[in-house]
Amino acid sequence: MTLRCPGSGRREAAGIAALGPLTGVRVLELSTGIAGPMAGMLLGDYGAEVVKIEPPAGDPARALAGFAVWNRNKQSVVVDPRTDDGRRRLADLLAGADVCIYAEAAQIDEVAGNPGLVRLHMPPYTADGTPWAGGAESHGLLSAISGSASRQSSFEGGPVHIVYPFPLYVQAVWGAACAVAALVERQRSGAGQTATVGGIQGILAFNPGAFVLDPTQPPLPTNFGPGGRNPCYTTYRCQDGEWLFLGSLTPKFQANAFRALGVGDLFADQRIGGVPRRLTLPENREWVRDLLASAFVTRTRREWLDRLEREDCPAGPLRDRDEWLDHPQVVANGLRVDIDDPERGRVVMPGLCIDLSKTPGAIRAPAPLLGGHQASAGRWAPRARPASGADGPNFHRDGPDVGGGPLAGLRVLNLGSILAGPYAGSLLAGLGAEVVKVEAPTGDAFRETGFYFNRGMRGLSIDLRCAAGQAAFRRLVGTADVVMDNSRLGVSKRLRVDYATLAEVNPNVIALSISGFGEQGPLAPRPALDPIIQAMSGMMTAQGGDDDPVFCTGPINDAAAAVTSVLAICLALYHRERTGEGQRAITSLVASSVTMQAGELVRFEGRPPAPRGGRDFVGPSPADRYYRTADGWLRVQAPSLASLADALGLPRSLGDDVAAVADVLASTPLAIALERLSGAGVPAVPARQPAEAACDPAVVAAELLAERHFPDGKVHLVPHRYARFTRTEQAPIADAPGVGEHSRELLIEAGSSEAEVGALIEQGVVIQGAPFALQGLINYR
Numbered sequence: 001m002t003l004r005c006p007g008s009g010r011r012e013a014a015g016i017a018a019l020g021p022l023t024g025v026r027v028l029e030l031s032t033g034i035a036g037p038m039a040g041m042l043l044g045d046y047g048a049e050v051v052k053i054e055p056p057a058g059d060p061a062r063a064l065a066g067f068a069v070w071n072r073n074k075q076s077v078v079v080d081p082r083t084d085d086g087r088r089r090l091a092d093l094l095a096g097a098d099v100c101i102y103a104e105a106a107q108i109d110e111v112a113g114n115p116g117l118v119r120l121h122m123p124p125y126t127a128d129g130t131p132w133a134g135g136a137e138s139h140g141l142l143s144a145i146s147g148s149a150s151r152q153s154s155f156e157g158g159p160v161h162i163v164y165p166f167p168l169y170v171q172a173v174w175g176a177a178c179a180v181a182a183l184v185e186r187q188r189s190g191a192g193q194t195a196t197v198g199g200i201q202g203i204l205a206f207n208p209g210a211f212v213l214d215p216t217q218p219p220l221p222t223n224f225g226p227g228g229r230n231p232c233y234t235t236y237r238c239q240d241g242e243w244l245f246l247g248s249l250t251p252k253f254q255a256n257a258f259r260a261l262g263v264g265d266l267f268a269d270q271r272i273g274g275v276p277r278r279l280t281l282p283e284n285r286e287w288v289r290d291l292l293a294s295a296f297v298t299r300t301r302r303e304w305l306d307r308l309e310r311e312d313c314p315a316g317p318l319r320d321r322d323e324w325l326d327h328p329q330v331v332a333n334g335l336r337v338d339i340d341d342p343e344r345g346r347v348v349m350p351g352l353c354i355d356l357s358k359t360p361g362a363i364r365a366p367a368p369l370l371g372g373h374q375a376s377a378g379r380w381a382p383r384a385r386p387a388s389g390a391d392g393p394n395f396h397r398d399g400p401d402v403g404g405g406p407l408a409g410l411r412v413l414n415l416g417s418i419l420a421g422p423y424a425g426s427l428l429a430g431l432g433a434e435v436v437k438v439e440a441p442t443g444d445a446f447r448e449t450g451f452y453f454n455r456g457m458r459g460l461s462i463d464l465r466c467a468a469g470q471a472a473f474r475r476l477v478g479t480a481d482v483v484m485d486n487s488r489l490g491v492s493k494r495l496r497v498d499y500a501t502l503a504e505v506n507p508n509v510i511a512l513s514i515s516g517f518g519e520q521g522p523l524a525p526r527p528a529l530d531p532i533i534q535a536m537s538g539m540m541t542a543q544g545g546d547d548d549p550v551f552c553t554g555p556i557n558d559a560a561a562a563v564t565s566v567l568a569i570c571l572a573l574y575h576r577e578r579t580g581e582g583q584r585a586i587t588s589l590v591a592s593s594v595t596m597q598a599g600e601l602v603r604f605e606g607r608p609p610a611p612r613g614g615r616d617f618v619g620p621s622p623a624d625r626y627y628r629t630a631d632g633w634l635r636v637q638a639p640s641l642a643s644l645a646d647a648l649g650l651p652r653s654l655g656d657d658v659a660a661v662a663d664v665l666a667s668t669p670l671a672i673a674l675e676r677l678s679g680a681g682v683p684a685v686p687a688r689q690p691a692e693a694a695c696d697p698a699v700v701a702a703e704l705l706a707e708r709h710f711p712d713g714k715v716h717l718v719p720h721r722y723a724r725f726t727r728t729e730q731a732p733i734a735d736a737p738g739v740g741e742h743s744r745e746l747l748i749e750a751g752s753s754e755a756e757v758g759a760l761i762e763q764g765v766v767i768q769g770a771p772f773a774l775q776g777l778i779n780y781r
Contacts (some may be wrong), residue, residue, distance in 0.1 A: 020047025020361035021575035025183065026380055027051070028097040029074070030107045032059040033137040034165055035202065036122045037070040038172035038598070040101050043179065044073030045352055046361040046571055051093065051378040052076050058370045065607040066599020068341060068367045069349045075373035081107075096380025099179050103137070114383055118182040119194040122175050126198045126698045127724070132637075132683040137199070139165035140624065141683060144635035146203040147690035149626075150219070151210040152553045153781070154616045157223030159626050159633050159687040161619045163543055163611040166556050169596050170563060171202025173353075174427075177567035178406075178723045180574055181431050185406035185728055187577040193727035195406075204704055204719050205563055207554030208423075210690045211705055212452050213717040214777055219689040226543075226550040226615075228781050230280050231289035232257060233531065235318065235540065235549055242301040243549055245535040246292070247314035247527075249418075249780065250445040251276045260304075260311040261295040277449075277778060314527045318549050321538025321610065325350070325594065325601050332521030335594050341366040344604040350594035354568040357499075358583040359575050405432015405730035410573070412482040413438055414457060415497060418446045419530070419555060420514050420589070421486035422453040423562035428482075428569065429456025430722055432730045436460050436476075436746060441767045443739040449778045452718050456733035460747070461740030461767035462760075464495040469765045472757075473497070475750040477505045482569055486514035486561075489525045499584040508582040510572040514561050518588040528589050530558040537593040542600070545614035553781050560592035622658040626687060632670040633687035636677060647680035648673070708735060711773050736774075740767035 025048040029040040037052070037059070044050040052059070052074045061067050080086040094100060095113050101120045102108055105127075108119060124130045124137045125145075132141050140161055143149040148167065149159035175197040182195050204211060227234035232248040248257035251267075254276060258266050266288065272278045279288055296304060301317060308315040319327075325336045325348055334351050341347045344366075352361050410433040414425035417439065425435045437457040439447075447454060460476075463469040477483060483502050485492050492498040492513065499511040513519075516528025531551055534540050539556070540549035568585035576582055594601060600610035611620055619625025623638040638644040641656055648664050665673055670686055677684040694705050694717055706720035720732070743766050747757045760766040 019359060020045070021356065021359040021571045022180070023047035025049070025098045026096060027099045027101065028093050028378070029053065030100065030102040031122060032103075033061050033168075034066065034070060034599070035137065035168040035171040035175065035199070036101045036103055037061065038169065039120065039122065039175040039179070040074060041070050041072055042173060042176040042567065043099065045363065046354075046356075047359070048099070050074040051373070052368065053079050053090070053093070054370060056080055062370070064599060065602055065604075065610070068344055068347050068604065069598045069602045071367035072339070072349070073364050074368055075377035076368035076371055077374055077377050078371040093378050093380065095382040096378070098183065098383065101175075101179070115192060116186060116190065116383055117192040118179055118186060119192065120175055120179040121194055121196040121198075122171065123196070123198045126200050126702050127196045128698045128701060131698070132685050133678050133681045134683055136683070137168065138637055138683065139168050140619065141635055141637055141685050142167055142199045142203060144626070144633075144687040145685040145693065146200060147688045147693040148203050148207055148210055148554065149635075150687055150689050151207065151222065153222050153224050153226060153228045153551065155223065155225055156616050157221060158616065158618075158628070159635070161613070161617050161626065162552065163613045163617070163620070164539070164597065164600065166552075166554065166596060167199060167202040167206045169598065170206040170559060171197055171199060173560065173567055173595070174202065174205050174563040174722065177563055177570055178431070178725075180567065180570035181406040182725070182728075184570055184573045184577055187574070191727065193725055196724040197722075198702070200699060200702065200704060201722050205427075205722050206556065206559050208452060208559070208719040209779070209781070210554070211694065211717065211719050212777055213691050213694060213705075215691060215694075215715060215717065219691065220779060222553075224285070226548050228551045228553060229285060230780055231285050231292060232279055233780065234289070235535070235551060236293055236296040238296050238301040238304055239298060240300040243318040243535075244296075244301050244304060245316050245318065245531050245540070245551070246308075247316070247529040247532045249529060252445065253313050254279070256311045256313040257308065260307050260313055261292060263291055263295055280780070309526070314529050314532055316528075316532035316536045318535045318540050319538055321542045321597065321600065324537045324597070325603075327536070329517055329521040329523045329590060330594060333518035333588065333590060335518075335591055337363055339363065339366050341604065343367075343369060347602060347604040349602040350598050353564050353587060353591045353595045354571070355586040356568070356572060356583055357585070358581055359571070404725075404728050405430070406725060406728045407573075408432035408728065410434065410482065411480045412436065412484065412569075413476060413480045415483070415485040415487070416514065417444045417486065419450055419453055419558040420561040420565070421484060422450065423558065424484065424514070424565035425457050426453055426455050426733075427562060427566050427722060429733050430730055431566070432728065434458070436742075437737055438462065438473075439739065440464070441740075441764065447736070447739070447772075449780050451736045451772065451774055454736035455718065457737055458742040458746060459737030459740055459769065460743045461769060462743065463765045464497065466765060468760060468763065470496050472747055472752060472760060472766065474505050475752060476746065477502055477509065479750050480506065480509060481573070482510045482512065484512040484514070484565065484569070488527060489515060489519060503582065506582075508576065508580065510569060510576065510582050510585065512565055512569055512572075512585045512587075514565055515586070515588045516590070518590050519586060530555045530589065533557045533589045533593045537590075537597065539593070539597065542610070543613040543617070545612045545617070547615035550613065551781075555781070556596055557589045557592040560596050561587060561589050564592060564595070622661070627662055627665040629665050629668055629670040629673050634665060634670060634673055635685050635687050637683040643680075644677075644682060647677050647682045649676070706732060711775070716777060736772050738769045738772040740769035741771055743768045
């Protein structure tokens with residue numbers, strides 16, 4: 001097998017001997033489809049030995065192009081669990097495994113002989129079952145019933161089918177992160193447990209903002225067009241007919257954009273009154289968008305991109321998806337690999353999504369042939385119960401109880417701002433870590449709009465531009481396990497929070513950096529935001545098809561970068577638990593963009609075209625789409641249009657007439673249509689609003705959301721449990737901190753005296769603030 005990684009940022013992988021952090025870890029993969037196998041892929045990428053168990057007919061996903069990516073670095077063994085021999089083989093494999101990935105609890109009934117086994121349960125919906133006929137994995141049905149599809153902006157405002165299985169991809173990365181977190185905990189306790197990351201948790205992790213809800217308010221309108229509700233954060237067509245995305249999300253970038261476009265100071269307009277959030281009010285968004293659109297049509301895209309870059313305003317061109325793996329920025333960061341596949345020939349696919357400085361991982365083998373390792377794979381000796389404790393530094397500390405969670409006792413200093421960095425910190429807090437949000441005295445510009453990305457953290461506000469602030473922060477670094485940032489290239493070194501400086505203070509520290517464009521290549525110094533990467537990577541044009549491009553309402557690249565960052569930290573922690581070594585981990589929004597299009601970007605001779613959407617896209621075929629009913633929307637996924645027509649009682653002569661099916665459903669109440677279809681075994685669900693999904697008993701039982709209160713006592717809902725653990729369940733996490741709410745106590749805990757901290761506060765180097773008081777919910781997309 002040969003693997004080619006062209007480009008200055010690539011490692012030559014033929015014969016590569018680098019060992020990943022999971023070297024020696026045995027993974028038994030019983031899942032089929034996308035989410036479970038992709039989680040197994042990620043564990044395999046970083047050194048685990050992954051044995052894929054397939055039924056005699058093989059994983060049904062073998063028919064998909066993405067199989068070549070989702071199943072690299074694995075061995076395939078065919079097992080028929082209906083036979084005595086098959087059951088014995090499974091029992092032997094389970095006895096020798098460290099991790100088992102599965103979708104149905106019945107697949108691993110007998111694990112008593114391996115108390116150290118980490119069980120990663122990845123059901124299509126929740127652990128309690130799947131609410132559609134057949135129970136098969138389906139991102140289309142999942143997006144409909146969860147309410148996610150109804151939050152996508154469009155022309156007409158109905159649910160939209162997203163052509164990418166984003167929730168399943170996020171479920172995969174987050175599931176892998178939770179499995180490694182459980183392995184980290186096992187190093188200390190010696191015990192395994194079950195981590196559950198279902199499809200509904202994948203939805204929540206992919207688009208948490210959709211589930212920040214005021215239950216007293218009606219559903220948010222979405223009929224703003226495919227560019228979304230924010231005129232400063234949307235797509236525009238230029239003089240030459242080419243599209244760009246304007247990424248002026250914060251007031252600073254909005255002012256820069258207005259100056260570049262020559263439209264004057266819109267903040268001074270009496271309709272805006274100096275309050276940036278008024279730009280997106282219903283009475284303002286159309287005239288603001290029209291004004292900006294009239295400016296963009298006066299110059300070519302290249303002229304506008306150059307001008308916006310000079311004014312330091314994020315923006316990017318919309319490109320075609322098929323070009324992305326060949327983009328110089330992707331190549332320079334090692335995110336494209338060429339591999340020889342025995343079944344497909346030369347395959348071009350996304351590379352590794354995380355770069356670990358001491359345990360980099362590798363793509364060692366292509367996807368296996370069915371049963372290709374029948375005789376050799378998984379001949380594992382039974383695992384003895386792992387000894388508790390570790391040779392490396394243990395992050396349990398004396399002090400107050402920090403609650404449960406597999407990462408309890410871990411301390412993280414989170415210098416991230418806006419979205420991906422803070423969100424990763426909140427996810428780590430949900431796994432039990434103590435996370436400190438470190439921000440400048442002016443505060444994170446996105447902290448009010450994106451407050452839910454900061455939940456679970458304590459707050460420190462400190463000026464790292466001055467020597468006194470850096471000295472105080474260094475003391476805190478000495479107490480930390482992880483320091484993370486999502487700064488532009490060069491900022492960390494300027495503030496003296498780069499890995500080399502941190503390691504001088506704390507040699508065992510793990511440093512994580514999230515960048516926009518990666519740390520190599522021509523675009524590395526530039527700012528990047530999720531939708532700019534959506535635009536450049538082809539996500540928007542693929543969803544729009546032959547119509548206008550579509551801005552995905554869910555922050556897919558930011559969300560993916562956040563869950564990937566948690567995976568990176570857990571991988572580095574596991575290595576440190578075994579060896580005592582810290583290291584640096586790197587990921588980026590560009591890396592997320594290739595991972596979140598893994599099955600769509602992979603190419604080889606003869607592969608079928610990847611799915612494309614269209615205007616207010618309802619689905620890929622007449623049998624697999626949304627239909628309007630008499631009182632709502634229905635999502636069906638029938639084997640054929642004829643089977644759908646049969647289930648509805650249509651004459652067979654109309655079985656291939658999509659208009660006839662649509663007419664019947666349009667006059668049928670939703671509940672009756674669902675009853676007929678489910679009774680006939682046709683997978684179908686209602687297209688719900690997020691607030692409706694929040695009332696689903698299965699969602700309530702999973703504790704997916706939590707009730708919180710505004711200062712006036714009114715209730716709102718926020719994301720709560722992104723995963724469940726049977727033995728180390730985390731206590732409910734705290735609300736978002738105010739700017740510097742815990743500054744004094746944090747610095748004193750780190751060794752500064754009361755007098756020293758008081759002086760820093762008096763000098764304005766440190767801010768001691770009040771708790772965060774949420775006044776209302778702001779929807780920025």
